[in-house]
Every structure is written in C-alpha cells, then in structure tokens.
Amino acid sequence: MAYDWADTDRTDALDFVMVSPQNLEIELGTLDGVIRSSSSLSAAYYTDTRTSGKLAYVGDGWIRNSFIRIVHRIPEWGFRRDLGTYIVTEDPGTREAGQWTRSLTLHSVLHGLATDLGTGPWTVSKGASAKAAIKQMLETCRRPMRDLSARDVRVGSPIVYETGTSFLERLFDLCTVTNNRMDVNGRGYVTVAPYIEPSRKSAAFRLDLADSRGLVEDGVELSTNYLEMPGRVVVSYQYSERENNESAQKEINAAADAKGEQSSATRGYMVTEFEHLSEMEPATYQRALELARQKLAEKSKEQVEWKIKSLYLPIWEGDVVELYVHDGPSRYRGMRHCLVKNVELELEHMTMTLTLKETASGDDE
Amino acid sequence: MMDEYTLASKIFGSNRSEAGKQSRNISMVTGTAVEDSSNGLVKVDIGGNVTGDEPYVYVPTGPSVKAGDTVQVQLAGPVAKTPFVANVAGWGDRIASVAEQAEAVAEEAKEAAEGAGTQYFWQNDSDAETYGGAGVHVTNDRKDDWVEAVADDFSDLSDNHPYHNILINSLGILLRRALNNLVTITRNAIAFYDGEGNAASNVVATFGASGAQIGKSTSQHAVVDANGLAVYNGDGTIARVNSVDVVAVKTASDEASTLLDGMRTAAESAGTTLNGIYKDAEDAKESATQAIEDATSASESAIAAANAASEAKEMAATANENAASASTSAAQAAQSANAALTNLAITQDVVDALGQDVDDLQTHVAMMNDGLYVVPMNGGYYVVLSNTSMQVRDSLGNVVAEYGEGFRLGRLDGTHMEATGSKLSFISSDGSEVAYIEVDPNTGESLFYMTRAVVVRDLRFGHWKWADRENGNLALKWMGATS
Numbered sequence: 001m002a003y004d005w006a007d008t009d010r011t012d013a014l015d016f017v018m019v020s021p022q023n024l025e026i027e028l029g030t031l032d033g034v035i036r037s038s039s040s041l042s043a044a045y046y047t048d049t050r051t052s053g054k055l056a057y058v059g060d061g062w063i064r065n066s067f068i069r070i071v072h073r074i075p076e077w078g079f080r081r082d083l084g085t086y087i088v089t090e091d092p093g094t095r096e097a098g099q100w101t102r103s104l105t106l107h108s109v110l111h112g113l114a115t116d117l118g119t120g121p122w123t124v125s126k127g128a129s130a131k132a133a134i135k136q137m138l139e140t141c142r143r144p145m146r147d148l149s150a151r152d153v154r155v156g157s158p159i160v161y162e163t164g165t166s167f168l169e170r171l172f173d174l175c176t177v178t179n180n181r182m183d184v185n186g187r188g189y190v191t192v193a194p195y196i197e198p199s200r201k202s203a204a205f206r207l208d209l210a211d212s213r214g215l216v217e218d219g220v221e222l223s224t225n226y227l228e229m230p231g232r233v234v235v236s237y238q239y240s241e242r243e244n245n246e247s248a249q250k251e252i253n254a255a256a257d258a259k260g261e262q263s264s265a266t267r268g269y270m271v272t273e274f275e276h277l278s279e280m281e282p283a284t285y286q287r288a289l290e291l292a293r294q295k296l297a298e299k300s301k302e303q304v305e306w307k308i309k310s311l312y313l314p315i316w317e318g319d320v321v322e323l324y325v326h327d328g329p330s331r332y333r334g335m336r337h338c339l340v341k342n343v344e345l346e347l348e349h350m351t352m353t354l355t356l357k358e359t360a361s362g363d364d365e
Numbered sequence: 366m367m368d369e370y371t372l373a374s375k376i377f378g379s380n381r382s383e384a385g386k387q388s389r390n391i392s393m394v395t396g397t398a399v400e401d402s403s404n405g406l407v408k409v410d411i412g413g414n415v416t417g418d419e420p421y422v423y424v425p426t427g428p429s430v431k432a433g434d435t436v437q438v439q440l441a442g443p444v445a446k447t448p449f450v451a452n453v454a455g456w457g458d459r460i461a462s463v464a465e466q467a468e469a470v471a472e473e474a475k476e477a478a479e480g481a482g483t484q485y486f487w488q489n490d491s492d493a494e495t496y497g498g499a500g501v502h503v504t505n506d507r508k509d510d511w512v513e514a515v516a517d518d519f520s521d522l523s524d525n526h527p528y529h530n531i532l533i534n535s536l537g538i539l540l541r542r543a544l545n546n547l548v549t550i551t552r553n554a555i556a557f558y559d560g561e562g563n564a565a566s567n568v569v570a571t572f573g574a575s576g577a578q579i580g581k582s583t584s585q586h587a588v589v590d591a592n593g594l595a596v597y598n599g600d601g602t603i604a605r606v607n608s609v610d611v612v613a614v615k616t617a618s619d620e621a622s623t624l625l626d627g628m629r630t631a632a633e634s635a636g637t638t639l640n641g642i643y644k645d646a647e648d649a650k651e652s653a654t655q656a657i658e659d660a661t662s663a664s665e666s667a668i669a670a671a672n673a674a675s676e677a678k679e680m681a682a683t684a685n686e687n688a689a690s691a692s693t694s695a696a697q698a699a700q701s702a703n704a705a706l707t708n709l710a711i712t713q714d715v716v717d718a719l720g721q722d723v724d725d726l727q728t729h730v731a732m733m734n735d736g737l738y739v740v741p742m743n744g745g746y747y748v749v750l751s752n753t754s755m756q757v758r759d760s761l762g763n764v765v766a767e768y769g770e771g772f773r774l775g776r777l778d779g780t781h782m783e784a785t786g787s788k789l790s791f792i793s794s795d796g797s798e799v800a801y802i803e804v805d806p807n808t809g810e811s812l813f814y815m816t817r818a819v820v821v822r823d824l825r826f827g828h829w830k831w832a833d834r835e836n837g838n839l840a841l842k843w844m845g846a847t848s
Contacts, residue, residue, distance in 0.1 A: 118413070120412050120414065121394060121412060121413035121414075123411060123413065123414070123415045123416070123448075124417065125417025125418065125419075125423070126417075126423060127417070128418070133416035136416055140414070157447060158424065158448055159447065159448075160394070160445070161444065161445060162394065162440060163394070165444065170444070170445075172444075173445050
C-alpha cells in the first residue's frame with residue numbers, strides 16, 4: 001500500500017516496549033514517561049553496530065537488562081514499523097525537583113557481538129561451510145541468525161580466528177569471505193544477506209528538492225572530496241635481504257600517476273599520497289606498481305555526499321534513494337542515485353537528517 | 366563506458382568497505398599434533414571451536430612432526446589467519462641429536478681415515494709361516510716392523526693394533542688381521558672368517574658359484590644351493606625347505622589365517638554387542654538424567670504451587686475474616702430488613718410469589734457468549750440479542766428471522782427474503798436469487814428485477830395492461846387516462 005508521507009496530518013505514535021533479552025518475541029511491558037524531545041535514533045551504513053540511539057524517561061520504569069523496542073505506528077493508516085530493538089549500554093540518572101530522569105544509551109544487538117570475545121581460537125577447516133561457521137558463531141552468542149538467502153562458500157584453506165578476537169570481528173570477516181552483509185533488523189534479529197553493491201540497488205524513494213509539497217526541508221548540504229583526490233600514489237616497500245651472509249636493506253618504490261582532472265597537468269600542482277607497505281609478495285617493482293595503480297583507482301572515485309533534512313520516511317541505512325537536484329553546480333544536477341549512509345531520527349517531531357552518498361562513489365567509507 | 370579507474374577496480378577486486386580494513390599481522394598459538402605429518406600437512410588440535418567434519422585441522426607444516434608433538438602454529442593474516450606449523454617443541458633437540466650422531470659417525474670415519482695413515486706395499490716370495498703366504502702385502506708398518514710386531518705380540522689383537530693387512534696373490538685377495546683371514550676372495554668363492562684362525566671351522570659364511578652358506582659348519586647354519594634352502598644343526602639337517610615344503614607351510618598358514626579371521630569376527634561381534642549394551646546404558650543414563658531434570662522441575666513447580674497455596678490460604682483466611690464480618694453485617698441488615706418487612710406488613714406469601722417470578726425471569730433470560738437469550742417459559746420460538754443483530758430462532762435453534770443493518774425473513778436453507786441498505790432480495794431454497802429490488806446506479810431509480818415470473822392474471826404498465834383472455838389469447842389493453 002502506498003502511503004502519502006508528505007501528509008503531516010497523520011498521527012505518529014511511538015511505543016517503547018521492553019523485550020526479553022532471551023526471546024525477542026516476549027514483551028515485558030511498555031516503558032512510560034519517555035521524553036521524546038530528548039530521544040533520538042541513528043543508523044549508519046559504515047559502522048559496526050549499524051544503529052544506536054538515546055532515550056530519556058521519567059521515573060523508574062525500565063526493567064533492568066531488558067531490551068527496548070521502539071515501534072512507530074500511524075493508527076489511521078494501520079501502519080506499524082519496528083524502528084529498532086536495542087541493548088541498553090548506559091543508564092545514568094539525574095534528580096531534579098524531586099524527579100528522577102534516566103538517560104539510556106542504546107546500541108543494536110551487534111554491540112553484544114562486539115563485547116563477546118572468543119575464549120579460544122575458532123577454526124574453519126578446509127572444505128567446511130563458511131555460512132555454517134557464521135550460524136554456529138551466532139548460536140554461541142545466543143543470537144539466532146536470520147538467513148536472508150545468504151551466500152555460502154567452502155573454505156579453500158583452513159582459517160583460524162585467534163583467542164580474544166570479538167565475534168563481531170570474526171563474523172564480519174566471514175561475511176566478507178562469503179560476500180554477504182551482516183545487519184540487524186528492526187525486531188532485533190541479526191540478518192545475513194547477500195552483499196549487493198549500492199549502485200546495483202533500486203531506489204526505495206524519490207526525493208525532489210523542488211517539490212513544494214515535498215518531504216525535504218530547505219537547507220541542503222553538498223560535499224565532495226575532488227580537491228583532495230591524489231594525482232599520484234606512491235607505494236614504498238622496505239625490506240632486508242641476505243646477500244653473502246650479510247643483511248642488506250632494500251627499498252622498492254613505484255608511482256602511479258592519475259590523468260584528467262586530478263592530474264598535476266590540470267591542477268598545476270601535484271597531490272601525492274605515500275603508502276608504506278609492511279609486507280609485499282612478491283617483492284618486485286611490478287607488484288609495487290600494480291598496488292600503486294590499484295590504490296590510485298580506489299582513491300580516484302569522487303566521494304559526493306548530500307545532507308538533507310526530511311520528514312519521517314520509512315528508510316534506513318543501506319537503502320537507496322533517488323535525489324532530484326534542479327539547481328546548483330551543473331555537474332551535480334539531475335537525478336542522483338544515493339545510498340542512505342547515515343540517518344538521524346529525532347523522535348519528538350519525527351524528522352530525519354539524512355546523509356546520502358552517491359553510489360557512483362563506490363562502497364568505501 | 367568504464368573509465369580506467371573503474372576498470373582497475375574491477376581487475377583488482379571489490380573496494381567494499383568491510384574488506385581488508387586491517388593490516389596483516391603474525392602471531393603464534395600452540396597445538397598438539399594428532400598424527401605424524403605427511404605430504405607437508407599435519408593434523409593438529411589447536412583447541413577452541415572447529416567448524417568442519419572433525420575437531421582437528423590439517424595445517425601445512427615446515428618441520429617434520431610426530432603424533433603427540435607440541436607444535437607452534439604461526440597465524441598470519443589480518444583477521445582470518447592462515448595457520449602454518451613453524452616449529453615443533455623439542456625439534457631443536459631432535460635435530461641436535463641427529464647431528465651429534467652424524468658428527469660421531471663422521472668422527473669415526475675421520476679417525477679411520479687417519480688411522481689408515483701411511484700404507485706400505487711390499488712383496489715376499491715365500492716364508493708362509495712368517496707372512497702367511499707369498500704375494501703383495503699392504504700393511505700400515507714397514508715390512509720388518511710389521512713382521513716383528515706380529516711375531517712379538519700376536520696375542521694382542523686389540524682393534525687399534527696395526528695388524529690389519531691385505532695379501533694379494535694369484536690365488537686371490539685376503540683381508541686379514543695379522544695372519545688370520547677376515548675375508549678371502551678367491552676364484553671359487555668369497556669367504557668370511559671369524560678372525561680366530563684359518564681352518565674350515567673358522568669360516569662363518571661363503572658365497573660361491575655352487576651355493577652359499579651362512580653360519581659355521583660346526584653350529585647352526587643355512588645353505589642355499591641348487592636343491593633349495595636348507596637349515597642345519599652342527600650335527601645334521603634339522604629342517605629343509607623346498608618348494609613342496611613351502612606349499613605345505615602356506616596351506617597351514619592359510620588355515621591359521623582363516624581361524625584367526627573367525628576369531629576376529631567373533632571378537633568384532635562381541636564388540637558390537639558391547640557397543641549396543643554401552644549405547645543402551647548411555648540412553649538409560651540420558652533418560653535418568655532427563656527424569657531427574659523433570660523431577661527437579663516438578664519439585665520446583667510443586668514448591669511454587671505450595672507457595673501459591675500458602676498465599677492463597679492466607680488470602681482465604683483474610684477473605685474468611687471479611688466474610689465473617691460481612692455475615693455479621695448481613696445478619697444485622699437482615700434483622701433490619703425483617704423489622705422493615707414487619708413494619709410494612711408484607712406477608713411472606715407475597716415475597717415468595719415475587720421470588721418465584723424473579724426465578725422464572727432468570728430462567729428464561731440468560732446472557733450467553735453470543736448475546737442475550739430471551740426464551741418463552743414454555744419453549745418454542747425465542748429471541749437472541751447481540752451487538753450486531755436480533756435473531757428469532759425456532760425451538761431447534763434455526764434462525765428464522767434476523768434484524769441488523771438489514772434483515773432476513775425465513776430460514777437460510779428455505780425460501781427467504783433478505784434486505785440490505787440498498788437491496789431487497791427474494792431467495793429460493795437452493796440459494797439462488799429469484800428477484801430483488803435495487804437502485805439503478807445510472808438512473809437512480811429503484812427497480813424490481815425478476816429472474817423468472819408467472820403473472821397469474823394480468824400485468825400492468827401505467828395505463829396499459831397485458832391480460833390473459835378467456836379465449837386463451839393475450840391482450841394489450843388501454844386502461845384509460847385516469848385508471
């Protein structure tokens with residue numbers, strides 16, 4: 001069903017539900033006295049725990065250790081959406097005029113994987129399923145996995161995760177191995193889904209800066225790093241080699257030069273980035289040159305970001321939107337296909353600050 | 366079109382943010398080899414969790430590893446580490462031991478080489494007693510010195526005495542200790558001696574064209590010749606093995622093997638039975654454990670129930686007290702009521718009659734789950750009032766009429782009439798709608814629709830009438846402007 005999100009006559013109701021940490025389907029009660037003006041949620045595509053927030057409430061209603069689920073409802077539309085289910089990581093309190101106010105810091109359940117460090121090594125044998133390892137690790141951490149048709153690979157050679165590394169670190173690595181992306185849904189379940197480059201995702205919303213009844217408020221920020229993009233990347237590798245029973249210090253340097261706008265020929269000056277490698281295999285000039293070209297390519301994608309304020313939209317980090325820009329520098333006009341990189345949702349007026357990163361900039365932080 | 370940077374990105378791999386954030390580093394863990402290494406791999410138990418078919422992992426190894434060795438596994442990589450056995454505890458000692466052995470052998474070889482020292486070649490033509498034969502001699506003393514030493518101290522045959530020599534002549538080559546043969550190479554055979562003398566009884570082995578003998582003839586020895594292999598005691602043959610004997614031995618061996626197989630099968634069967642017994646015991650243990658857990662759970666529930674009962678008892682006691690108090694109040698109220706009744710001079714009969722009427726009313730008006738039931742005292746049709754409708758039902762509970770937003774007259778399974786806000790329908794017992802009245806959405810007129818109709822007498826359209834005439838004809842008749 002299509003909703004008119006520009007309709008400001010609707011009622012945005014929020015429920016703050018306390019949920020059992022052991023079973024996310026068991027609701028322990030509703031947290032009353034929430035001060036919405038002091039509460040907000042944020043989500044960021046490139047952070048480890050994906051989403052976090054803060055919540056202030058009056059009284060002593062929070063059941064210790066319970067998770068908090070924030071549910072958005074629009075009764076007249078019959079609309080309901082779980083904005084997020086969070087672990088409480090801090091709960092300081094203040095007393096003013098005889099009244100206690102508690103400020104809860106919220107983090108997604110992925111935070112619980114970051115604090116869970118392996119008490120022993122974890123080995124994935126040659127030929128074993130990497131997805132099975134992901135599932136086993138999540139079960140060990142008491143977080144059931146929501147498998148959204150995630151990809152799987154058989155490990156070609158054994159891999160070991162050391163004692164003391166966090167399960168979040170291990171799981172992210174296994175997701176890289178399997179080309180999946182781990183995230184958390186609004187209900188608080190850890191999801192594992194095939195990784196899709198943002199440039200290949202379809203837009204969930206169309207945001208037109210010129211739409212008079214539009215969702216976007218006035219005040220748009222544009223930022224780009226094209227002036228910082230290197231015109232040259234130098235890779236340097238120093239190593240020692242034994243010759244005639246004597247250790248000789250050697251060095252390989254290779255430079256890759258950019259063409260076009262970021263080149264010194266256009267700029268009139270050179271912006272060089274120097275990268276010292278701690279290891280390189282094989283230790284040859286050709287390999288160093290390859291790496292220099294690779295790094296130059298990585299740094300040659302212009303990072304274009306837009307920051308806008310909008311009315312509430314049911315979008316979250318990782319979603320993709322189409323942003324229509326009608327004025328400003330001609331280079332940046334027209335339809336901009338953007339990844340929702342950051343979301344800041346303030347709960348009092350249900351307005352959002354969105355950081356949109358153009359998908360043509362690649363999927364690098 | 367793809368620009369060169371995009372192309373390079375495609376060639377060198379994804380630039381996905383989560384990949385390759387951290388630099389590579391190297392660390393070590395300790396494990397235990399489960400098996401001997403083979404083909405550059407060794408199965409290692411490094412503890413912790415393992416995702417795979419077995420709780421061990423095959424790791425490439427540099428050093429050779431024996432089962433049970435403690436190995437140092439090098440882990441290299443940013444997050445996911447690639448394991449490699451870089452060292453084995455005790456490997457240095459093991460290598461050192463081998464090296465020491467090699468060094469000792471080398472030392473002995475060196476000493477032997479040094480001991481060989483300067484060699485002297487000399488010749489004699491006769492005097493077999495002195496030289497043990499004529500021919501060319503190789504000794505490590507000069508001829509005279511050697512002869513003197515042998516003559517003086519022949520009883521001292523210690524290893525380091527320079528008695529060893531070689532005599533070469535037309536009969537063969539003799540390797541000797543002083544004058545006693547050690548090895549003789551002649552035209553017919555190679556013979557090995559015990560170094561104690563040159564008699565036939567000193568020969569410990571011979572290899573010749575006609576056969577070979579191992580062992581002295583005066584003790585147990587074996588002879589291989591054209592007849593086969595024979596084993597002798599010093600005083601005669603004790604066994605002889607030839608092709609026939611081998612077949613017999615093989616047959617006996619096969620029979621023994623069959624017997625052993627039978628015994629092994631029996632043992633395996635016994636093992637299987639034991640495994641079954643063990644499994645049953647494990648199952649029984651598991652069941653017992655479960656039963657204990659269930660009992661514990663039941664016990665906890667019972668304790669909880671007891672606590673609840675105790676609380677209930679306390680509440681009941683409180684309620685009892687309240688009831689007693691209420692009873693007292695009620696009694697007082699009753700006294701007051703009686704007094705009032707007396708004062709009002711209402712007789713008990715009147716009260717009883719009223720009570721009976723109230724009972725009757727309670728009997729025939731009841732609130733059920735689906736509504737309020739109003740039932741006549743003598744049965745028959747009754748009424749059910751609910752939030753959405755009022756139904757009239759017959760004595761069997763069939764709805765014969767229903768009034769809500771619309772209404773229905775007649776049973777649902779019989780011919781009946783239904784009305785909604787905009788439509789009135791006539792429905793036959795088979796559920797088909799035979800006629801209805803409805804507003805035409807185009808004209809706004811209320812119209813009466815019939816599927817099939819029989820007009821018994823006549824049918825009028827305004828001032829016109831279709832009529833069934835007595836003569837069997839159908840007539841259209843003008844009824845007049847005022848009719």
